[in-house]
Each structure stands twice: as C-alpha cells, then as structure tokens.
Amino acid sequence: MKPTSKRPTGSPSKSLSRKMTRRSVTNVVMLTLTGACAFLTVSVMFYILGYLAWHGASALSWNFFTKLPAPVNVPGGGMANAIVGSAKLLLLASCIGVPVGILAGIYLSEFAGHTIASILRFTVDLLNGVPSIVIGIFAYTVIVLPMHTFSTLAGGFALGIMMIPISVRSTEEYLRAVPSSLREASLALGAARWTTITRVVVPAAFRGILTGVMLALARVAGETAPLIFTAFGNNSWSQGWSQPTASLPFMIYTYAVSPYDDWHRQAWAAGLVLVALVLLVNVITRLALARKMPLSR
Amino acid sequence: MASVGTVHSGNNVNVRSEQSVDTPQRFSLPPKPSVTADGSLRFKISGLKVFYGPKEVLHGIDINISSKVVTALIGPSGCGKSTFLRSLNRMTETVRHARVEGDILLDGEDIADMDVVKLRRRVGMVFQRPNPFPKSIFDNVAYGLRINGHHGSLSESVEHSLRRAALWDEVKDQLHKSAYTLSGGQQQRLCIARALAVDPEVLLLDEPCSALDPVTTAKIEELLFQLKPSCTIVIVTHNMQQAARASDFTAFLLEGKLIEYQPTPKLFTTPSDPRTEAYITGRFG
Amino acid sequence: MTTTDLAAPTGSGFAGAWRRLRNFDLGDSVAHGVTLLAGAGIFVLVGVLLAELWLDSRLARHEFGWKFLVTSVWDPIAQHFGALPFLYGTLVTSLLALLIAIPLGLGTAIFLVELVPAWLSDWLAFIIDLLAAVPSVVYGLLGIFVLVPIIRSSVEPFLHSTLGSLPLFQGPAYGFGFLAAGVILGIMVVPFIVSVSREVLLAVPQEQREAALSLGATQWEAASQVVVPYARSGIFGSIFLALARALGETMAVTMVIGNDPTIHTSLFASGYSIAAVIANEFAEATSTLYIHVLIELGLILFGLTFVLNALARLLILATVRRGTVHP
Numbered sequence: 001m002k003p004t005s006k007r008p009t010g011s012p013s014k015s016l017s018r019k020m021t022r023r024s025v026t027n028v029v030m031l032t033l034t035g036a037c038a039f040l041t042v043s044v045m046f047y048i049l050g051y052l053a054w055h056g057a058s059a060l061s062w063n064f065f066t067k068l069p070a071p072v073n074v075p076g077g078g079m080a081n082a083i084v085g086s087a088k089l090l091l092l093a094s095c096i097g098v099p100v101g102i103l104a105g106i107y108l109s110e111f112a113g114h115t116i117a118s119i120l121r122f123t124v125d126l127l128n129g130v131p132s133i134v135i136g137i138f139a140y141t142v143i144v145l146p147m148h149t150f151s152t153l154a155g156g157f158a159l160g161i162m163m164i165p166i167s168v169r170s171t172e173e174y175l176r177a178v179p180s181s182l183r184e185a186s187l188a189l190g191a192a193r194w195t196t197i198t199r200v201v202v203p204a205a206f207r208g209i210l211t212g213v214m215l216a217l218a219r220v221a222g223e224t225a226p227l228i229f230t231a232f233g234n235n236s237w238s239q240g241w242s243q244p245t246a247s248l249p250f251m252i253y254t255y256a257v258s259p260y261d262d263w264h265r266q267a268w269a270a271g272l273v274l275v276a277l278v279l280l281v282n283v284i285t286r287l288a289l290a291r292k293m294p295l296s297r
Numbered sequence: 298m299a300s301v302g303t304v305h306s307g308n309n310v311n312v313r314s315e316q317s318v319d320t321p322q323r324f325s326l327p328p329k330p331s332v333t334a335d336g337s338l339r340f341k342i343s344g345l346k347v348f349y350g351p352k353e354v355l356h357g358i359d360i361n362i363s364s365k366v367v368t369a370l371i372g373p374s375g376c377g378k379s380t381f382l383r384s385l386n387r388m389t390e391t392v393r394h395a396r397v398e399g400d401i402l403l404d405g406e407d408i409a410d411m412d413v414v415k416l417r418r419r420v421g422m423v424f425q426r427p428n429p430f431p432k433s434i435f436d437n438v439a440y441g442l443r444i445n446g447h448h449g450s451l452s453e454s455v456e457h458s459l460r461r462a463a464l465w466d467e468v469k470d471q472l473h474k475s476a477y478t479l480s481g482g483q484q485q486r487l488c489i490a491r492a493l494a495v496d497p498e499v500l501l502l503d504e505p506c507s508a509l510d511p512v513t514t515a516k517i518e519e520l521l522f523q524l525k526p527s528c529t530i531v532i533v534t535h536n537m538q539q540a541a542r543a544s545d546f547t548a549f550l551l552e553g554k555l556i557e558y559q560p561t562p563k564l565f566t567t568p569s570d571p572r573t574e575a576y577i578t579g580r581f582g
Numbered sequence: 583m584t585t586t587d588l589a590a591p592t593g594s595g596f597a598g599a600w601r602r603l604r605n606f607d608l609g610d611s612v613a614h615g616v617t618l619l620a621g622a623g624i625f626v627l628v629g630v631l632l633a634e635l636w637l638d639s640r641l642a643r644h645e646f647g648w649k650f651l652v653t654s655v656w657d658p659i660a661q662h663f664g665a666l667p668f669l670y671g672t673l674v675t676s677l678l679a680l681l682i683a684i685p686l687g688l689g690t691a692i693f694l695v696e697l698v699p700a701w702l703s704d705w706l707a708f709i710i711d712l713l714a715a716v717p718s719v720v721y722g723l724l725g726i727f728v729l730v731p732i733i734r735s736s737v738e739p740f741l742h743s744t745l746g747s748l749p750l751f752q753g754p755a756y757g758f759g760f761l762a763a764g765v766i767l768g769i770m771v772v773p774f775i776v777s778v779s780r781e782v783l784l785a786v787p788q789e790q791r792e793a794a795l796s797l798g799a800t801q802w803e804a805a806s807q808v809v810v811p812y813a814r815s816g817i818f819g820s821i822f823l824a825l826a827r828a829l830g831e832t833m834a835v836t837m838v839i840g841n842d843p844t845i846h847t848s849l850f851a852s853g854y855s856i857a858a859v860i861a862n863e864f865a866e867a868t869s870t871l872y873i874h875v876l877i878e879l880g881l882i883l884f885g886l887t888f889v890l891n892a893l894a895r896l897l898i899l900a901t902v903r904r905g906t907v908h909p
Contacts, residue, residue: 222717
C-alpha cells in the first residue's frame with residue numbers, strides 16, 4: 001500500500017506543489033513517528049528482560065533455590081520457601097479455578113439458553129474486572145477472618161477466583177469453535193448429548209482449553225496484591241495449608257522496598273525467575289495454538 | 298395433491314419393461330438387474346409438518362418408504378428435502394425452535410415415542426460435507442461401537458465396516474492416522490463406514506456426493522447398490538442423473554410439499570405431474 | 583443451523599409426558615446439572631463478593647456518608663478518614679499514564695496495521711502482548727531501581743528547568759512520586775491500548791482505505807482522517823479499558839508513589855492511590871472502622887473499574903460490529 005504520490009497534471013502552480021510537498025513531508029514524518037512509537041514499545045520488553053538478566057543473573061545460585069531467607073546481612077539466604085509457597089498457592093488456585101472455569105465454560109457453550117448465557121457472561125466479565133486488591137479483601141473476609149489466621153488456603157482461594165474468568169472465557173471460546181457438524185455427526189450415531197460433549201467436543205477443543213488454563217496460571221503466578229493480607233508471608237517453611245506462606249511475588253515486593261543490597265539482588269533474581277516462567281508459558285501456549293491441527297472447514 | 302405410489306408385495310419393478318417405445322427417452326438409464334422390493338414398509342409417514350419457529354417448512358407430507366430399496370428425494374434448493382430427511386432420525390430436534398407434527402412410523406412404531414438414542418442407532422445418517430472426528434481413522438469408525446457398548450472384537454467390527462464402505466484396502470495400513478489425512482472422497486466413505494459400524498437398518502444420506510468428484514461419486518453410488526440388500530437407503534440429491542442411476546424410487550418435493558412419488562424409471566420417463574416434468578427437464582431448479 | 587440444543591420432544595398431555603420420559607437420559611441431566619452448578623457457583627460468588635464489600639463497609643459509610651469522597655483528612659489515630667487524597671492520587675497517576683500511553687499506543691497500533699506486513703505485525707503484536715503478561719511487582723522493581731533514579735537525576739531537573747514556572751513541576755526531585763507512578767502505569771497500559779486498537783483498526787473495511795487513497799490522500803492522511811475516525815469508538819473503548827486497568831494497579835504504583843496521603847499539586851511530590859493505601863494499611867488496620875474505611879475505598883475502586891469496563895466493552899463492540907455490517 002504505497003502512498004499515492006503527487007502527480008500533478010500539466011504544470012502545477014507553485015503553491016499547489018508546495019502544498020503537495022508539505023503533505024508528503026507530513027506523511028513521512030508522521031509515519032516515522034508511528035514507527036518510533038512501535039520501536040519504543042517493543043524495546044521496553046527487551047529493556048525489562050535485559051535489566052532482569054543483568055541484575056538478577058548474578059544472584060541466581062544454588063542457595064537461591066534451596067535455602068530459606070537469611071537474616072539481614074547474613075549471606076547465603078535464598079527463596080526456597082517462596083518457590084514452594086508459590087507452587088502450593090498455584091496448586092490450590094488450580095483446584096478452584098480450573099474445574100469451575102471449565103465446567104462453566106461448557107455450560108455456556110453447550111447448555112445455556114440465550115438469556116442465562118448473557119447474564120452469566122456478564123457476571124464473569126464483572127468478576128474479571130474486579131481489581132486484584134479487592135479480591136484480596138474478599139478472601140480476607142471470607143477465609144482469614146473465620147480462621148483467625150493468614151493461610152495458604154486464603155491465598156489460594158483468592159488466586160483461584162482470579163483464574164475463573166480467564167478459564168471460562170477461553171473454554172467457551174474454544175468449545176464454540178468446534179464445528180457443529182461434529183456434534184451432529186455424533187448425535188446421528190446415537191450418542192447422547194453428554195457423550196458427544198465428553199468424547200467429541202471437549203477433546204476437539206482440548207488444546208485450546210489447556211492453553212487457557214496455563215495462561216490463567218501464568219497470570220496469577222505473578223499476582224502480589226491479593227496475597228498481602230491472605231497468604232501474608234513467611235520467613236520459614238509453611239506447614240500444611242492453614243499457615244501463612246511466602247510466595248515469590250511477595251518476596252520480590254518485600255525485598256525490593258527494603259534498604260538492603262543483598263535483598264535487592266535477590267529481588268532481581270526472583271523477578272528474573274518469575275518473568276522467565278511467565279513468558280515461557282505464554283510463548284509455549286502461543287506456539288502450541290499456532291500448530292493446532294486444522295479442522296476441516 | 299401428492300401422487301403417492303405405493304408398492305404392493307410381489308411387484309417386480311423391472312426397469313426395461315416399462316419404457317414403451319413411443320415415450321422418448323429423457324435419460325439413458327444404465328442397465329440394471331431387476332429389483333425386487335420385498336414389499337415391507339420401512340417408514341410410514343403421514344401428515345408430516347415441520348416448523349422452524351413460525352415458518353412452516355414442510356406442509357403435510359404423506360409417503361411410505363419401502364424396505365431394502367434406495368429411495369431418492371429430489372427437488373430444487375430449499376424445497377425441504379433435507380428437512381424431511383432429518384426428521385426421519387429426529388435430527389430436527391437439534392435446531393432451536395423446530396417443531397414437528399404428524400406421525401412417522403418406523404416398522405410400525407412411532408419414532409417420537411422411541412428413545413431418540415436408540416432410534417439413531419437404527420437410522421444412521423451421512424452428511425453433505427464429510428465430518429470425521431478429529432481422531433484416528435480407527436477411532437472414527439469405532440466411536441459408535443464404543444459408545445453403544447460393543448461386544449466382541451472392536452478391530453474386527455471396524456474392519457467389517459471399512460470393507461462395507463469399500464475403504465478397507467486404502468486405509469488398512471494407516472488406521473492410526475488422523476482422519477484428516479484422507480482425501481475428501483475417502484473422508485466421506487469413512488463417514489459412511491462410521492455410520493455403518495452400528496449396523497443401522499436405515500441409512501439416510503444428505504447429498505453425500507455434492508462435494509466430491511465424479512469418480513468418487515461413482516464409487517459411492519456403487520457402494521449404495523451393494524448396501525441395499527442389508528440396509529434401506531434414503532438419499533437426498535440435487536443431481537437428477539444420480540437419482541436416475543442409483544435409486545429404485547424417487548420422490549419429488551417442491552416448496553415443502555410432496556409432488557410426486559414413483560418408481561424411478563416411471564418418474565423420469567413418464568412423470569404424472571407437470572411440475573415434475575418441468576423440473577426434470579431442467580426448466581427450473 | 584446450529585446449536586446443539588436439543589428441543590424437548592413435542593406433544594402435550596399424557597402422550598407428551600410419556601415421550602419425554604422415554605427420552606430422558608440420566609447422563610445428559612447430570613452433565614447439565616453439574617455444569618449449571620459451576621455457572622451458578624460463579625453467580626453466587628460474585629453476589630457474595632458484592633454483599634461482603636457492601637456490608638463490611640457500612641460503618642464507614644454510615645459514619646462519613648458522601649463527605650467521605652471530598653474530605654482529605656487521613657488520621658487513623660483520631661479516626662478521621664477522607665478519600666480525597668487517594669481519589670486524587672489515583673486520578674492523577676491514571677491521567678498521566680493515559681497521556682503517555684495513548685499517543686504511544688495509538689501510534690504503535692497505526693504502525694502495526696497500516697505500515698507493516700501481516701506476518702511482522704503479528705509477531706510484534708505478540709511481543710507487545712507479552713508486556714501485559716509481566717507481573718506488576720516486576721514493573722515495580724524496575725520502577726524503583728531503574729525508573730526512579732532516571733527521573734530523579736534527569737527528568738525532573740529537566741522539567742524543572744524548562745517548565746518550572748508551572749506548579750506541576752515544582753518542589754524537590756525525589757524521584758518517587760506522582761510522576762514516577764504515572765510513567766510506570768503508562769508503560770503498563772500501553773499493551774492494552776495497542777492490542778485493542780489494533781483489533782479495531784483491522785476491523786475497519788479495506789474499502790475505506792481504498793476510497794481515501796484513490797482520492798489522492800497520502801497514507802498518513804488516510805490513516806488519520808479516515809481509518810482512525812471510523813474506528814474511534816473502539817479506540818475510546820481501548821482507552822477506557824486501559825484506564826480501568828490503571829485504576830486497579832496496585833504493586834507497581836505503591837512501590838514508586840511515595841505513599842503520602844496528602845494532596846500536592848506538584849507531580850514531583852509523593853502521593854497515594856486507592857489500591858496502594860489498601861495494600862499498605864489493610865493488614866495493620868487497628869480498628870474496625872479503619873477496616874471498613876479501607877473496604878469502602880475498595881468498593882469505590884470496584885465501582886469505577888466496573889463502569890469503565892462496561893463502557894469499554896460497549897464501545898469496542900460498536901466498532902467491530904460496524905466494520906462487519908455493510909450499509
């Protein structure tokens with residue numbers, strides 16, 4: 001789409017050609033500016049990765065992954081408990097977010113009538129728009145208060161709630177993308193509706209649903225705000241599910257705002273690990289979706 | 298109204314005898330061995346009306362479909378032949394706001410009273426565009442068997458169905474491969490094999506060859522001919538030559554009404570209704 | 583054709599009931615029930631959430647009423663609370679973020695749609711989407727150690743020297759404050775503007791561009807005078823979406839804004855946002871009223887983001903639909 005350049009017919013007057021030139025100069029300038037915007041935006045990504053690698057790589061050590069946090073100015077501390085804590089939180093979050101999300105997605109795609117579907121979708125969008133700190137408040141009132149303690153359970157609950165809208169939306173989207181001709185073929189063979197759903201439709205949409213779940217996990221893995229007054233934080237191992245627990249994002253926060261250099265370095269390292277994982281999941285899921293088996297028509 | 302040709306037992310519908318020398322041949326009918334209808338009725342349909350929402354799509358169809366023959370439904374686009382076909386295995390119910398009135402009796406039993414799942418095992422369907430599942434060739438054919446609780450060897454039944462669909466030789470070494478690696482014609486034959494796997498008494502085909510080339514079409518027509526003794530076949534087609542070639546009885550539908558229903562040679566050479574004649578001579582449609 | 587919705591067998595009275603009985607499939611009903619339960623569960627969850635927010639802020643609402651929104655006192659010891667500093671901080675940082683993100687994001691989107699071949703556009707859009715996946719706390723980390731020093735040593739002195747006459751750019755340069763928070767928020771919401779704007783720009787029918795070009799317009803003129811206006815509802819939608827996102831951002835803001843519950847006119851000064859104050863003070867809230875106040879702030883925040891998100895969705899839908907419906 002090359003810009004149509006000026007082709008004056010005959011001999012143009014001077015002011016006309018000057019106007020044309022000014023327009024084409026404007027054109028080039030503005031288009032270059034948009035290119036600069038794009039360049040700037042894309043380069044931020046590389047800046048982020050660059051800084052994380054620069055500051056964080058040096059602090060990545062065996063200690064980092066295996067040791068508990070050490071007191072200030074004592075070297076050799078690590079974030080082992082935070083890594084495990086994050087894993088536990090994500091496990092709990094999946095137990096809540098994945099089943100509810102997928103089942104509700106199936107309901108929206110396969111069973112719901114038009115009005116109910118609209119209402120439910122609206123509600124899901126509502127939930128998606130709730131700021132993560134407010135979800136933290138909710139988990140606090142519903143779980144922390146009755147239990148009289150901060151806990152992994154509360155944190156996992158908060159994260160699980162955040163996973164639900166993402167899972168529902170992507171499940172519904174991929175189920176809808178399955179051609180109705182496949183459902184018809186199954187029904188015509190004498191399959192009941194639930195058989196059709198479980199043996200034809202969901203398997204056909206499986207890859208998409210899985211990536212939706214993984215993206216949801218990647219999203220909540222980095223969340224800090226809902227954990228501040230639910231999982232709270234812990235300098236040591238957290239036993240079971242009803243004790244406060246450390247988590248990677250929360251450690252980053254605590255260490256970053258502290259005045260200690262050693263902790264700052266560890267915060268960078270943790271940031272590097274977190275971003276690497278999150279980006280890895282995003283890239284893998286995107287590639288996996290791109291190579292999806294082509295469904296005939 | 299509709300002229301319904303009923304079949305009485307013992308009639309030999311012999312292709313060659315009917316054409317009197319004074320009736321000009323409109324179609325060159327390939328020589329076929331004489332067909333004997335076994336006389337029993339498979340489907341007895343009376344007063345069939347189908348509504349999509351407020352719109353009446355089929356206006357009271359009365360027709361009897363015979364057993365172990367090939368019955369073709371022809372008519373211009375939108376005349377309701379697909380809708381009619383789908384009502385025979387209650388696939389109309391998958392359309393929102395669809396309503397069916399009238400009686401459809403399968404071997405004397407009202408299909409509306411039957412368990413729809415059992416009905417669809419007895420009356421199978423092949424669709425216009427091949428729609429194999431995103432599974433392997435084997436799993437596609439085995440699907441119907443698995444969900445219906447199959448006794449005996451699965452692989453034997455799968456092989457049997459693939460042979461009946463004349464696909465076995467082409468796929469026997471690649472049963473584990475995805476169905477989508479097959480060509481369009483092979484996929485359609487796979488869909489036929491899949492439908493045959495549950496051993497239906499009736500096979501409904503909705504323009505099965507419209508997306509296929511002539512060579513594959515001929516193969517499938519030959520297939521139908523071979524299936525006939527074990528299976529009643531009802532085929533919707535917009536291709537009149539195909540109807541003339543492959544069917545024993547033909548029904549002509551127009552705007553949701555049954556106009557004429559005759560043994561095929563008669564309908565194509567001496568149609569009773571002027572509208573039928575206009576359609577088959579290509580004046581419209 | 584379509585849905586997989588099985589209509590019930592027809593027929594009234596006894597015959598109809600008998601038919602429905604014969605056609606009853608336990609598996610279908612169980613599947614329907616279980617998935618319905620999940621959907622209902624979400625419904626209940628949101629209901630309880632709203633109820634909790636409402637109920638657990640009642641002390642604050644009864645105590646302060648509407649004045650809460652315009653009072654700027656924040657004295658936990660004397661139990662005098664006002665939301666104004668936080669509303670102010672949230673507003674200022676979000677506006678600043680938009681000021682940065684809109685030109686940057688829109689420019690990028692135009693570049694990606696009008697000037698770049700599809701395959702490259704997809705790749706670049708993918709990288710930009712990855713920016714949205716970076717956790718807020720990591721942005722905060724970069725904010726503290728990378729952005730704030732730059733602002734303190736270069737940007738603020740520069741602004742002070744050139745525009746220092748404006749009250750916006752006065753005061754000592756700490757680095758932390760509204761400016762830093764605004765910039766980091768801006769960077770964080772750019773991907774949203776780019777992604778949605780790109781989508782709506784792609785939805786503009788090609789005929790529009792061709793019409794403009796065939797009349798002799800330059801590419802920029804076609805883009806800025808025809809394509810962007812055509813898609814303007816959707817672009818506004820993307821802005822609202824970005825704003826909603828910015829309002830709710832907690833970690834990055836709280837790490838660089840300075841956490842000072844007073845209103846200052848200068849951008850160099852420290853401030854506070856709604857999300858930041860909740861994050862910092864909720865766990866240490868000493869009285870029930872204190873907690874209720876914070877929860878009321880959460881309710882206000884939720885209300886704001888809800889309205890913005892709803893508007894955004896409507897606007898985006900309007901443009902995409904417009905692009906696919908031919909007059």
